[in-house]
Amino acid sequence: MSLSNDIWEIPAQTTDIEGLDAQGRPDPAYAQAIGLVPARAGMRVMATVLELIVALLVSIPGAVAGVNAMLLSTADPGAFLARKDLIWLLLPPLVSFVLMFVFTLVQLVLHGLKGVTLGKAAFGIRTVNVRTLEKPGFWRGAVVRYLILAVSFVVPLIGPLLVVALSPLFDAERRGRGWADRAAATWLVDVRRGLNPYDAKRMRIARKQITTEVHEAAPVLPSLATPVDRDAPAVYVPTGRFSGGVVGAHRATAPTPAVSASAPGVPAPVAPTPAVPAPAVPAPATPVPAAAAETAVQVPAAGAAPAAWQPPEIAPIVAAPAPAAAAPAATPVPDAPRxxxxxxxxxxxxxxxxxxxxxxxxxxxxxxxxxxxxxxxxxxxxxxxxxxxxxxxxxxxxxxxxxxxxxxxxxxxxxxxxxxxxxxxxxxxxxxxxxxxxxxxxxxxxxxxxxxxx
CATH class of the missing domain: 2.60.200.20 (Tumour Suppressor Smad4)
Structure with a gap:
């Protein structure tokens, strides 16, 4: 029995790359928005010159010893091979070659994985992939780029000057990308004046700020404290009971106007008592003395005859209902996790x-x-x-x-x-x-x- 090949097809996993325009090309505006700054042309040239000087210092002893050995071997090859100090004549070129090989290999590995070389580290320059803004890679980002730079030395002075110094001036995006950078899909940035793309934390925050709304300040929350001044306006009304008790706004009381007796024989008015909330269970009725039940009387206006005083009406006393039996206490329930x-x-x-x-x-x-x-x-x-x-x-x-x-x-x-x-x-x-x-x-x-x- 044969199965169709369609059921074995696995859909391709595509990863969205931030910083590309609608055509899939690197967007310079995105790189500028997250804080990446192009390396200046002068710093690029000085970094390359520094690496060339170190390479020459490593290769000069071997080159001098090699030229001397070649001159001796061409004069009399047999006598040259019979020399007892032949090993000492060949050792400097061999050591110089090994050092030059190690120096070049370290440069390529660091450039491919960390985007840095000896010259770039000295002048604050890092190399990134122009599309992903991450490490450039070993083969294309490092090997291809250095091969183009090495080929430029076929034409002494003019080749390196054209590839390293002049070609970045013709970049249409004005990011300083030369011919070697275009072939290797790399871009050189200045980490002293801008963001370091190899700082993972800062790079992640910079990318989030582009796609996420940044809150300048936390919202101001109302105070939970009760004002000290009892006549201050209420700010917060509580919605529940906390472990420390009820926290909330106060209730201001209106001032009681003072009333003075102007007519003789009229008893002094009694100040009204502030209203208090009635208790949930009424207390048993008790006899109320007549003196306590007197209320304030109105003072007659000036020039009017005083009215005869009449005792206030006393409401009949009604027996309070018996309090309801208290409900049995609930059995405590273990505190389960919410x-x-x-x-x-x-x-x-x-x-x-x-x-x-x-x-x-x-x-x-x-x-x-x-x-x-x-x-x-x-x-x-x-x-x-x-x-x-x-x-x-x-x-x-x-x-x-x-x-x-x-x-x-x-x-x-x-x-x-x-x-x-x-x-x-x-x-x-x-x-x-x-x-x-x-x-x-x-x-x-x-x-x-x-x-x-x-």
Whole structure:
């Protein structure tokens, strides 16, 4: 039985390269936006001259000894081969050749993997692939480029001057790319005046700033403190009860106007008592003395005859209903975790209270945003995550408990955070809570965690 070849075909894996235009060509505006600066022509020439000087210093002893040996061998070959010091005559050229070979090989390897050579390191220049802005590669980025430079020396002085110094001036993109750079698909950048493309952390941040909206400052959250001045306007109205008690705004009371008695024989008015909320269960009725039930009387206007005083009406006393029997106390339920997080290194974290995640998390003001009614009790849980690249901030995330579920808040981290849910990635806005669900993947810096239960 034969099978069709179509079922064995594997779709090609394509990787999107940032910094290319619609035609797939390198975009100079993208490189300039992330902070890459082209190397100046003078620095390029000086770096090449420095490498040539080192190569000449390595090869001069061997060349002088080799010329001397050639002259002696042509005069009398038999006598030359019979010399007892023949090994000493051939040793300098051999050592010079080995040193020159090692120097060239090291230059090629460093240039292909790190984009740096002796001259480029001295003058702050790095070589990158013009498309990916990463290492140029060994064969095309290093070997092809140096072969073109070596061929240019066939025409002394004029060839190197044309290839190294003059050809970058004809670059239509004005990035200083010469003929050798075009053949090798390389680009020389200045790391002293611009971004170093081999600094992985800074390069990653620069690329993110192009595609992600940068928040200049964290949003200002309202204060949770009760104002000291009782007549100050209310700023925050509480939505729940915290472990420290009810925190919220005060209620200002209106001042009571003073009333003076102007007519003789009229009893002084009693100041009205501020209204207080009625208790949930009314207290048993008790006799009320008549003196305490008197209310304030109005003072007659000037010139009018005083009205006869009448005793105020007293409301009939109604017996209060019997208090309801207290409900039996509920049996305490064990504190179950509200969420279970699995960090990418396999560590499991059970969330029972507010949890702070970072390289060196520390509790501070602003752990619970005003838009979330936190229900966690006690001190926050601190989860330390190791990160050698320092892409994770000291206090990167806050996992909070609310009435609606479990939420996450980005604490204004440097590299940001995002939630991956059903294949879509949602960046987190610093200071704004986002609901977590079971199965979500939370990325923060170069680390990640998975929500196993929420």
């Amino acid at each position: 969420a279970v997080l699995v960090i990418d290194n396999g560590e499991r974290v059970e969330v029972r209270t507010a949890t702070l995640i970072g390289r060196a998390p520390a509790a501070g003001a602003g752990d619970a945003p005003s838009s979330v009614a936190a229900t966690g009790e006690g001190e926050p849980q601190l989860v330390r995550v190791s990160d050698e690249t320092r892409s994770v901030s000291k206090t990167h995330l806050a996992i909070l408990l609310s009435r609606r579920g479990v939420v996450v808040v980005d604490r204004g981290s440097t590299n940001g955070s995002s939630i991956v849910r059903e294949g879509a990635e949602l960046p987190l806005t610093p200071g704004h809570p986002a609901e977590l669900r079971a199965g979500d993947v939370l990325r923060f810096g170069d680390r990640s965690l998975r929500v196993e239960q929420a």
